[in-house]
Amino acid sequence: MLDFKLLKKDARTKARAGLLQTDHGTVRTPVFMPVGTRGSVKAVEQRELLEINAQIILGNTYHLYQRPGVDVLRSLGGLHSFISWSRPMLTDSGGFQILSLSELRKLTKDGVEFRSHIDGSYHFFTPEKIIEVERQIGADIIMVLDECPPYPAEREYIAKSVELTHSWALRCKESFVNSSQLYNYNQFLFAIIQGGTHLDLRDRSATRLIEADFDGYAIGGLAVGEPAEEMYRVTNHVTDILPEDKPRYLMGVGTPENLLEAVERGVDMFDCVMPTRNGRNAQIFTSKGVLNIKNAVYRLDEPPLDSGCDCHTCKNYSRAYLRHLFNVGEILGLQLASLHNLRFFISLMEQARLSIIEERFVEFKEETLANMDKKKKEEI
Amino acid sequence: MLDFKLLKKDARTKARAGLLQTDHGTVRTPVFMPVGTRGSVKAVEQRELLEINAQIILGNTYHLYQRPGVDVLRSLGGLHSFISWSRPMLTDSGGFQILSLSELRKLTKDGVEFRSHIDGSYHFFTPEKIIEVERQIGADIIMVLDECPPYPAEREYIAKSVELTHSWALRCKESFVNSSQLYNYNQFLFAIIQGGTHLDLRDRSATRLIEADFDGYAIGGLAVGEPAEEMYRVTNHVTDILPEDKPRYLMGVGTPENLLEAVERGVDMFDCVMPTRNGRNAQIFTSKGVLNIKNAVYRLDEPPLDSGCDCHTCKNYSRAYLRHLFNVGEILGLQLASLHNLRFFISLMEQARLSIIEERFVEFKEETLANMDKKKKEEI
Numbered sequence: 001m002l003d004f005k006l007l008k009k010d011a012r013t014k015a016r017a018g019l020l021q022t023d024h025g026t027v028r029t030p031v032f033m034p035v036g037t038r039g040s041v042k043a044v045e046q047r048e049l050l051e052i053n054a055q056i057i058l059g060n061t062y063h064l065y066q067r068p069g070v071d072v073l074r075s076l077g078g079l080h081s082f083i084s085w086s087r088p089m090l091t092d093s094g095g096f097q098i099l100s101l102s103e104l105r106k107l108t109k110d111g112v113e114f115r116s117h118i119d120g121s122y123h124f125f126t127p128e129k130i131i132e133v134e135r136q137i138g139a140d141i142i143m144v145l146d147e148c149p150p151y152p153a154e155r156e157y158i159a160k161s162v163e164l165t166h167s168w169a170l171r172c173k174e175s176f177v178n179s180s181q182l183y184n185y186n187q188f189l190f191a192i193i194q195g196g197t198h199l200d201l202r203d204r205s206a207t208r209l210i211e212a213d214f215d216g217y218a219i220g221g222l223a224v225g226e227p228a229e230e231m232y233r234v235t236n237h238v239t240d241i242l243p244e245d246k247p248r249y250l251m252g253v254g255t256p257e258n259l260l261e262a263v264e265r266g267v268d269m270f271d272c273v274m275p276t277r278n279g280r281n282a283q284i285f286t287s288k289g290v291l292n293i294k295n296a297v298y299r300l301d302e303p304p305l306d307s308g309c310d311c312h313t314c315k316n317y318s319r320a321y322l323r324h325l326f327n328v329g330e331i332l333g334l335q336l337a338s339l340h341n342l343r344f345f346i347s348l349m350e351q352a353r354l355s356i357i358e359e360r361f362v363e364f365k366e367e368t369l370a371n372m373d374k375k376k377k378e379e380i
Numbered sequence: 381m382l383d384f385k386l387l388k389k390d391a392r393t394k395a396r397a398g399l400l401q402t403d404h405g406t407v408r409t410p411v412f413m414p415v416g417t418r419g420s421v422k423a424v425e426q427r428e429l430l431e432i433n434a435q436i437i438l439g440n441t442y443h444l445y446q447r448p449g450v451d452v453l454r455s456l457g458g459l460h461s462f463i464s465w466s467r468p469m470l471t472d473s474g475g476f477q478i479l480s481l482s483e484l485r486k487l488t489k490d491g492v493e494f495r496s497h498i499d500g501s502y503h504f505f506t507p508e509k510i511i512e513v514e515r516q517i518g519a520d521i522i523m524v525l526d527e528c529p530p531y532p533a534e535r536e537y538i539a540k541s542v543e544l545t546h547s548w549a550l551r552c553k554e555s556f557v558n559s560s561q562l563y564n565y566n567q568f569l570f571a572i573i574q575g576g577t578h579l580d581l582r583d584r585s586a587t588r589l590i591e592a593d594f595d596g597y598a599i600g601g602l603a604v605g606e607p608a609e610e611m612y613r614v615t616n617h618v619t620d621i622l623p624e625d626k627p628r629y630l631m632g633v634g635t636p637e638n639l640l641e642a643v644e645r646g647v648d649m650f651d652c653v654m655p656t657r658n659g660r661n662a663q664i665f666t667s668k669g670v671l672n673i674k675n676a677v678y679r680l681d682e683p684p685l686d687s688g689c690d691c692h693t694c695k696n697y698s699r700a701y702l703r704h705l706f707n708v709g710e711i712l713g714l715q716l717a718s719l720h721n722l723r724f725f726i727s728l729m730e731q732a733r734l735s736i737i738e739e740r741f742v743e744f745k746e747e748t749l750a751n752m753d754k755k756k757k758e759e760i
Contacts, residue, residue, distance in 0.1 A: 040711075046696070071680075082698070084696045084697055300455045321419070321456070332422075332423065
């Protein structure tokens with residue numbers, strides 16, 4: 001079983017500070033996990049991820065299975081070794097990507113057949129196959145195969161989907177238990193709770209997965225277009241059911257505000273492409289809100305992106321330089337913006353964690369959100 | 381006057397090892413200068429340039445004048461400060477870029493009128509204007525405005541062009557002498573020798589520019605499509621005329637072989653986009669020749685790009701990982717390949733310099749070229 005310790009529980013909210021132990025090191029929660037879908041966190045180099053204190057990064061099974069392929073990963077000693085990353089990793093099963101990216105997908109109770117969006121080749125992912133692939137990729141934490149319904153979807157569809165996802169989770173668990181890691185470290189299996197915005201379906205999904213006893217529990221099927229309040233309501237409901245002694249992971253979430261609201265509701269782990277994707281589109285997260293660095297107002301602007309930030313970008317470069325790099329289309333702009341945005345998300349969770357330990361989470365959250373909200377009132 | 385010391389002259393060739401002093405530090409020659417056209421060496425961050433021992437980098441006057449514009453550069457304290465680079469810099473005048481990139485250019489004896497390739501705006505660059513702009517950009521070494529004829533061109537055209545370039549050089553010099561630096565360090569002015577592949581025209585260009593006494597001399601108008609032997613012949617001829625106590629810069633050159641041949645003929649400084657541009661196209665320079673890292677042969681290949689290389693890419697990543705990054709189009713591939721290729725060019729000049737000092741340049745050159753040539757015989 002995954003070694004997860006709760007160090008502190010907030011007295012006024014459900015926020016918690018924990019320690020998650022893997023053979024590649026400790027993860028301090030709440031934690032934001034940068035997304036390295038295809039074995040690279042886009043435009044950010046591995047030593048820079050260390051520098052901004054990325055404790056754990058993601059890979060995606062659907063993408064890595066296709067390229068470089070599991071034979072390459074096995075031959076090179078697994079994903080950690082392949083990408084030279086010695087800290088913990090987590091792989092999503094890719095269920096979401098199969099459904100959103102691949103063509104001619106066919107969902108059966110046995111699994112999902114799909115055509116690769118790369119080369120058109122046919123593949124069939126069963127729960128057993130996913131575990132086999134995730135064993136070969138070799139992340140510390142691996143996710144079950146799930147179906148993530150779109151939003152909105154008919155209740156009936158979601159209810160069926162919950163059943164399917166549940167049966168797949170059990171088969172993943174069995175397959176996981178009956179197989180061994182291929183590399184010299186342990187792997188752990190997380191289940192994914194589905195059920196859309198229907199609390200009773202979430203109940204049904206969660207209670208039975210908890211019974212089956214996984215190393216951790218993810219909340220899937222959120223951040224797919226529903227209003228933020230719905231996301232918070234569902235998250236709050238699910239964390240009420242989840243066991244305290246297991247880590248909770250809210251998949252694909254979200255904005256800085258989403259993260260703080262979910263921490264308040266007892267979530268420990270997050271991943272999102274927002275810091276890197278938005279960074280590549282010149283959108284910069286700062287303690288005073290979001291700015292678009294291509295804006296002409298930054299043409300002569302000497303301060304860093306965020307004066308309070310400790311990242312390499314902010315310690316060395318002006319907004320004027322970043323604006324220029326984006327304006328002329330230099331790759332360095334993507335690098336520096338992605339690095340900063342990731343540091344912003346990681347630092348936000350570090351600060352949240354510290355505030356929980358120091359019993360001032362509510363104040364921290366309120367002050368942080370109030371500061372960010374200033375963007376609406378003034379040019380920062 | 382620019383402080384340039386010759387430390388060693390090779391007894392068997394015209395190769396030389398020198399020390400060039402600027403207010404931003406010393407440049408050890410022969411030296412390869414990475415190209416940072418628009419204030420960024422493409423896909424390589426400034427601290428990485430320090431790490432691979434880039435002693436001096438280039439900027440381009442034509443590009444920087446347009447974006448970010450001299451008002452931005454002045455306001456941010458000059459190009460060094462704008463891009464956070466504390467080592468020496470050199471700006472090309474952009475004559476070459478005006479002729480190759482801009483539209484509706486009109487060459488008169490006074491200067492060159494052109495329409496920006498960015499926004500279609502009209503500009504008129506005179507020798508005086510170029511010096512004014514290069515003062516505002518603030519590189520340590522600045523180049524005169526020149527006309528670089530295409531290859532091939534009529535002898536008559538080249539002869540006229542030499543006269544034009546000469547008169548512009550004198551006006552640049554006068555303008556330079558009668559103006560001051562805007563920032564708290566000295567700037568130095570290099571002349572550019574033209575004349576195509578006509579040795580008598582090169583003579584005419586060089587002797588009169590030498591008379592006018594510049595801080596250094598560039599050989600322009602080569603590496604524009606002429607055979608390598610022609611480049612070597614012209615270079616050899618010009619360095620025979622040039623004063624020993626001034627640095628010599630062969631503009632826009634070239635391949636590793638070009639560099640070594642030119643060092644043998646007495647050249648001290650080089651710049652070329654080849655390491656970064658080719659790197660972005662998956663072409664990797666190694667001590668055993670060039671390889672295309674997208675090639676399927678590297679799919680499972682564990683060694684680094686170049687086993688003898690001391691760059692961060694080679695110390696941390698396999699060919700298989702680089703191949704994957706290029707295969708899926710990850711930006712990190714561009715970053716790691718550019719970093720390695722630049723280190724290869726810089727290291728080549730470092731090794732050449734050491735071999736000159738240790739009186740084994742000819743052996744070094746022969747061995748290096750023989751090793752690189754192996755690419756033709758075997759898959760590396």
